[in-house]
Amino acid sequence: MDYGSLAFLIPTLPVIAFVLTLAFGKKLPSGGGHIPIIAIATSFVISVLIFFQIGKTGPVEQSAHWFSVLNVGIYIDQLAVVMLMMVTFVSMLIHIYALGYMSHDDAKPRYFAETALFTAAMLGVILADNILQFFIAWELVGLCSYLLIGFWYKKPSAAAAAKKAFLTTRVGDVLFLAGIVILYFNMQKFVLPSLGSHDIVYLLQFSTIFENLQMIPTNQLTIITLLFFGGAVGKSGQFPLHVWLPDAMEGPTTVSALIHAATMVTAGVYLVARTFPMFVAAPNSLLVVAYVGGFTALFASTMGLVMNDIKRVLAFSTISQLGYMMLALGMGAIIGGEAVGISMFHLINHAFFKACLFLCAGSVIHAVGTNDLREMGGLYSKMKITAITMLIASLALAGIGLPFLEIAGFKLGTSGFVSKDAIIVEGAWSYAHFTGDWIPFFFGVSAALLTSIYTFRLWFMAFGGKQRKELHAHESPSTMTVPLMILAVLALVFGSLTFTPFLGFLEGTYEEPYLEKLGEFMGGNEIQGIAHNPDTIILLLPVIVGIFGLVFSWAVYHKRLFSVASIGHMGNPLFKILAKRYYQHEIFIELISLKFTYGILARAGEFCDRKIVDGIIDSISSFIVGGAEVLKKIQTGVVQNYATVTIIGVGLIALILSFRGVV
């Protein structure tokens, strides 16, 4: 049986679940939460079936006319099917977890309906076979994110965070849309003549774009890809549009895990991976991707060091890890299609360990009733399952593993170790080796060091040391701990088990000779491939910094060998700038929003509106009113005046007509 024919069910089932949950959720036990779980589990099964047949039958392609100038359809290749499985699987686990986590909330039907719609929209992004359909689903994802961040809309901070997220990502979305428009014009101008005018419906399809890429001028492609990357920057929280992501933690923790760690924020990475041939043909854009990604990785991890809210630490770590994925994609200028594989591999691993971290954080918050790390401590003895699963996920995030050692071809180490190692060594080091530009490598390694420090700071502050405060913590119910354990096992072994087959599988997405040709003839850039035999120190460096961070945090936050208070106070300028998050609030809100946008732009707009637009309308109306004041005096109420005027008028008409000789 060809399972590709079932592909349309993958996004449709969650949509049906959304409608059913919204309509009947109130009457069902647990707010109808079982409906989306069943729907998404079915989608997951279909995705797995497609995964197993895709190697034999090739990509699933279905397309139909939509209006007269566009096609809609489904395109599942290796890249898409991997994302499909990850999204449905993580979403399913988080829905199961939410049965327990949201059990005390009154608005359960709304919650489950919105998460089901979100899952459907995300699957729509992945399945889209043309860029416009991609954009529509992308916007739906943004809407669901807005709704879920503001899930507790009665809390002013949650409402504000939802608004901030919506507006910030909107900046990126506008850029993305502009990129689509420019791409369409270029396709129409350069590609359509060779296709024939009845093929206009296929112009925005990925396959058409990729096949005819060499007809579009490189400088146009650079603009288009940079605009696309602008969209990715907004959605994936890259510098400078990352400001919404830490605030997005106002939503329920399950939402943070599902949307703002595992799936939605990776949509930007997926966008770059999906349009990767375009980026290869415009290597300058790839460099921008690499530098923005690398800088974001380092920048966000410095802020993660000083946050005291457990979820905010994880939020900054998410931004930082997304930076790694972008960095890996950017390395594609040198290492070619392998970059997509490495980046997606980190994306999948990150989804597992970050979802696990967030759900552990949720379990802790559920148990102790506070987000503040300074009030936690010594929870290990009370919440063993949560503590151990979180430790495993933290090890994965910090990238702890054993380099050099391989058993039967499998690398030894957590999944984060395998994928981050691949990014730093195979990606950034190869890049440095061939170009002599060590900056991305430096970004990667220093971010890895900081990542390790803040990750274990988080773990030791929550679970290690002595109790700081009397808390009636208890272990969470099994609907919450079972997903934790599944995710923790995946975070531990997924990377080492699947590294080689995963990269081999994803190589089928884009053909390497095709990419090489694109890079060379369009961008004048030679794809070199992965450099071999790095120095020992290069291989060791990511692990050394990881272990150093672990030991450092253990000494400071568990044993408390020396106090952080001596440097961690507001008098220390370095600490202050981190705690203030590089004055982002001051720059973004007070300078850009209040002073510039409100103070200058909005005031100027107000002046135009009030004085010029309104002024013209007002003077027209006052002219008419004034004229009427004069003219109304004619209406005297005396019938004889009217008769006189009528008679004079008729007489004049008769006179005129007789002079002109009509009568």
Added chain:
Amino acid sequence: MLPVSYFLIVSAIVFSIGVYGVMTLRSGIMIMMCVELMLNAANINLIAFSSHFSQVNGHVFVLFSIALAAAEAAIGFAILMSIFRSKQNVNIDNINVLRW
């Protein structure tokens, strides 16, 4: 037989008297009478042309016109009666409430 222009001159004089009355007189009854004058001026015209062209159409129209004038007079005087009841006179100058 008199030429038709004689009748037209008489008709024009009668009509002018009527118009002048409608425009200048104050009493409602006098205005009604002037309106009748104007109608009859038109009737004279109709009859004159009718006999000039030896056709009966004009006569028929005059009959209609007289009936119309009778109806108009009935309604007009009824209105004047009710005005007189409320204002104690039929001076048109005082009836100017329908204005700005």
